[in-house]
Amino acid sequence: MSAARRRPGRSTPSDGCIPLPWSCFWSSCWQRMHWCILMGVTASLLLLAGGLGALQTATLLAALPFTFIMLLIAFGLVRQTKADLEGVSLSDEAPAIGERLKRLFVPASKASRQISTRGLAALETICEAMLADGWAESHVDSQDGAASLTITFAEDRVFIYRLGSRSRPLAAYTALEAPEGRRSLTWLLSARTERDVRDRDLTDFSSEQIVSDILTQLERWRPK
Numbered sequence: 001m002s003a004a005r006r007r008p009g010r011s012t013p014s015d016g017c018i019p020l021p022w023s024c025f026w027s028s029c030w031q032r033m034h035w036c037i038l039m040g041v042t043a044s045l046l047l048l049a050g051g052l053g054a055l056q057t058a059t060l061l062a063a064l065p066f067t068f069i070m071l072l073i074a075f076g077l078v079r080q081t082k083a084d085l086e087g088v089s090l091s092d093e094a095p096a097i098g099e100r101l102k103r104l105f106v107p108a109s110k111a112s113r114q115i116s117t118r119g120l121a122a123l124e125t126i127c128e129a130m131l132a133d134g135w136a137e138s139h140v141d142s143q144d145g146a147a148s149l150t151i152t153f154a155e156d157r158v159f160i161y162r163l164g165s166r167s168r169p170l171a172a173y174t175a176l177e178a179p180e181g182r183r184s185l186t187w188l189l190s191a192r193t194e195r196d197v198r199d200r201d202l203t204d205f206s207s208e209q210i211v212s213d214i215l216t217q218l219e220r221w222r223p224k
Helices: 029-050 052-086 097-133 207-221
Strands: 137-143 146-154 157-169 185-193
Touching (some): 097 146, 097 207
Antiparallel strands (some): 146 157, 157 185
């Protein structure tokens, strides 16, 4: 019997399940009696005190504090919307200089670190395999924050695979942050070949995944 159709308190000998008592699915008798009596007494007192009018009055009094909360929310929404349209920041506390520099450059160093560790290892793996099997002349070039693999089949048949870091503005959620100059930047590990129209995001790829991407691009480029 499947678990979805098994009833509480029952089990089949073959599945080896322990039957669950009905108390796991139902509240205790005293708890149900407590809530029934409490609701009945409350409704009876309100009806004896003034009938349906007293019940309506109690409902309005219970909801009255939420009215002030809704007014404060509406005031804050109007204030923030007006500030967004005017291009003014309501926050008087700006992040410290060190914190802003950390947000700007730490992601870039992370992308460069991925290139120097995983990216170079993947490029050198392909280069060594090409040279060992004698397929084509290959070499790896590395610079600050960038690396490339060049495979030369002939003078007019050269495959170049480049790794680099690329910045991209974060998403904007208010009109104040809409201009790209106001947004924080995130840095990505990007890959590109000569035939690519746009960069591919390889952030947090392992060396094996980068090797697979190189081979995939080489298969698409492969000279006939």
